[in-house]
Amino acid sequence: MSVALSRPALWSAADAAVATGGEAIGDWTATGVSIDSRTVMPGDLFVALKGPSHDGHAFVAQALAQGAAAAMIDHPIVDVPEDAPLLLVADTFDGLVGLGVYARLRSRAAVVAVTGSVGKTSTKEMLRLGLSAQAATHASIGNLNNRWGVPLSLARMPAGASFGVFELGMNHAGEIEGLSRQVKPDVAIITTVEPVHIEFFPSVEAIADAKAEIFAGMSPPGAAILNRDNAHFPRLVAHARTRGISRIWSFGEHEEADARLIDCSLHASSSAVTADIKGEVVQYCIGAPGRHLVTNSLAVLLAVRALGADVATAARELARIEAIKGRGQRRVLRLGEAPLVLIDESYNASPPALRAALAVLAEARLPDGEVPGRHVAVLGDMLELGERARSLHLDVKADLVAAGIDQVFCCGPHMSALFETLPPCMQGGVAPDSSALAPLVAQALRGGDVVMVKGSLGTKMAPIVAAIEALAASAADRRKEA
DSSP, X not given: OOHHHHSOOOEEHHHHHHHXXXXXXXXXXXXXXXXXXXXXXXXXXXXXXXXSSOBGGGGHHHHHHTTOSEEEESSOOTTSOTTOOEEEOSOHHHHHHHHHHHHHHHOOOEEEEEEOSSOHHHHHHHHHHHHHTTSOEEEOOTTOOSTTHHHHHHHTOOTTXXXXXEEOOOSSTTHHHHHHHHHOOSEEEEXXXXXXXXXXXXXXXXXXXXXXXXXXXXXXXXXXXXXXXXXXXXXXXXXXXXXXXXXXXEEESSTTOSEEEEEEEEXXXXXXXXXXXXXXXXXXXXXXXXXHHHHHHHHHHHHHHHTTOOHHHHHHHGGGOOOBTTBBEEEEEEETTEEEEEEEETTOOOHHHHHHHHHHHHHOOOTTSOOOSEEEEEEEOOOSOGGGHHHHHHTHHHHHHHHTOOEEEEESHHHXXXXXXXXXXXXXXXXXXXXXXXXHHHHHOOTTEEEEEEOOGGGOOHHHHHHHHHHHHHHHHHHHHO
């Protein structure tokens, strides 16, 4: 059975034309929506977006050759057959938004949207697990949370879904409001407000105001779920009330929180939690480590309650959560006869996220449960911190010392400045960029280490992860030859 036939119909040519105000050429049915010709699947509607570097119209013929059901275009394409299945619109980005808006309007799903300075993707994934165990659930993939990702995620939502889970991101004021008006959430979660993307804001209070834009697309019966322990909780409450939100629920350790942490036991690869969710005491396990996940699990279960789903069922599913590539995924490699644990946090970084990652690294253990020979942190610059960048990087020293990190490797101008302040016994190596740092890290690692790699996406820390993996692969080859 082909991939296209195994997926249910998502868009008919007629419905897509109505949604976009375009003209359908041919009678086709799409089972998916794609904006990347490299990952087009048979049956997809390929949307030819104009990006900063490439125009998707140049890849329409390729997409159709790969089995796309049709292509959305906004000007004629010379290298496709005259009878090619197409959707001609005035502008392909506006057409994508049109698909998303129409998909939301035709859906009866109860929808939750997640934003916050950190923790959006893991919170979305916990929601996906907890809700999909109870009814058909559609959730955005990965971190499709921007002006392209949100309408794409909406356009992919099946009409019959019972629940929808969407992540909304931003780095400038005004971005989330438009996304929220597309998603129209019934429940909105703000995980926390921290000095992330502070380069583009005059203050952290302004970041809170931008996060509160998530309420713009909500109707008064909706529920706002806010971090009771965050300093900006009162400000967010005021925004929700101004929007007429009738239910404002909170989570955290505060005694007045609607979802209150009673107790938790943090382990190297999981956490055991006892919480009070609106008067219901729930005990559960989270299948990935970190106190930040414990905190955000409270928001998840509160959102499940607000959506009318079963809290106990959702709580049981949290044992299945796994860290994803670039966001805490851990791999057990081998150097010689000894294991090497690699924690891949290479996708992004911010001060609160780095603190959380270092706390996880501090608790990490080898596969047999033994304490590692060394805890090693490989750090790249945290970007978009503006005038506070230097001080926020220097502040990491206290977190490194508190976590008991044995060796630190740094790249980028700000992390390099931090490196110079560390005690000599902690200084593993420093380089101007990740490509120069990678061989230093690979040369220094040994069996029995636990190593964590973290930095903002722009610092390109993924090659260091690849270098560590290559080191282990080379060691494996040598063992085979021996």
